[in-house]
Amino acid sequence: MVTIVGEIYVRHNPYANLFIIDELEKLGLKVELASMREWFFYTNEMYKETTLREGKPLEFIKNRIRNFYQEIVDKRLEEPFKDLIKGFEEPDIEHIIKLGEKYIHRSLRGEAILSVGKIISSIERGRDGVVNVMPFTCMPGNLTVAVTSQIERDFPEFPILSLSYDGSRQANYLNKVRTFVAQVETYHRKKKIKPIYTKF
Template sequence: MDKQYWNWVKNTIQNKAQAMIEHKLAKPFHGVIDYLDETPTNGILDYSDPYVDRSFEGETVLSVGKVIDYYHQRVNGIINAMPFGCMPGTIVTAILKKLREDHDNLPMISLAYDGTQHAGTETKLEAFMHQAKQRMHLKR
């Protein structure tokens, strides 16, 4: 049989094994953390389609899709934490404004880290937490 078929078999077995391990590790947290089930990668890619072409591949397309996935899981805010100068993180930061507009003004913030402390970071986080807390109270 051809190599492509065996790669498919290998990936299918690997996915099943990883799902079993994930289920075993997550089991003690059910009821404590209620959003442990991960959306399959294809679902994340589908979410990102209106915002990022799949040719980008990797972190950018997955991060954008995950923002939308978290929105559907009803989180109260999103933090895009990234290394300073990270190109995928910078692209996601540029897309966050549109994501926020399209998803009920879900609070979103991008923070770049370079190993040093910046005076404005704490203020940004405080404002973000205030917005997320307001959103949480409005959903009740």
């Protein structure tokens, strides 16, 4: 099982990411996609901090009511599918931010801290690899790529593939994907024999 993280539009639009989920599944992997909901709850969390810092109690209350309502709707939507999505529940957004904060300060806002936090969460939840997708020259995406070098030092066997997209298929694109799949399979086999990462 691998997780797709990264820039929100690219990861959710198969035409923008060259159908990366299909490619990975054709090569035998199971894939989970980081949901859109994390961005909604992340922006709520960041606005909460802004209203507290700027002393706007009314806006803070409105934000908390909105967040509470969204959580209710989220749970109602999940309820009919709870057996189907067991093991794929989305982590709490504050937990994702805290995981990301080990590498990026939360004041540096945007998708980077979410992508990094989701990578660590994927390791924590026993996934076998992560694909980080982004538009070509995307600043938060490039920041995530820079930080993944540190993550790879901390978790040297965990496969991470970063892919940037500019609307064209690069010559070595499929080779990168196939190499990643081979790394995932190796990691999965090793993990079945002996847990690799058990503490965070």
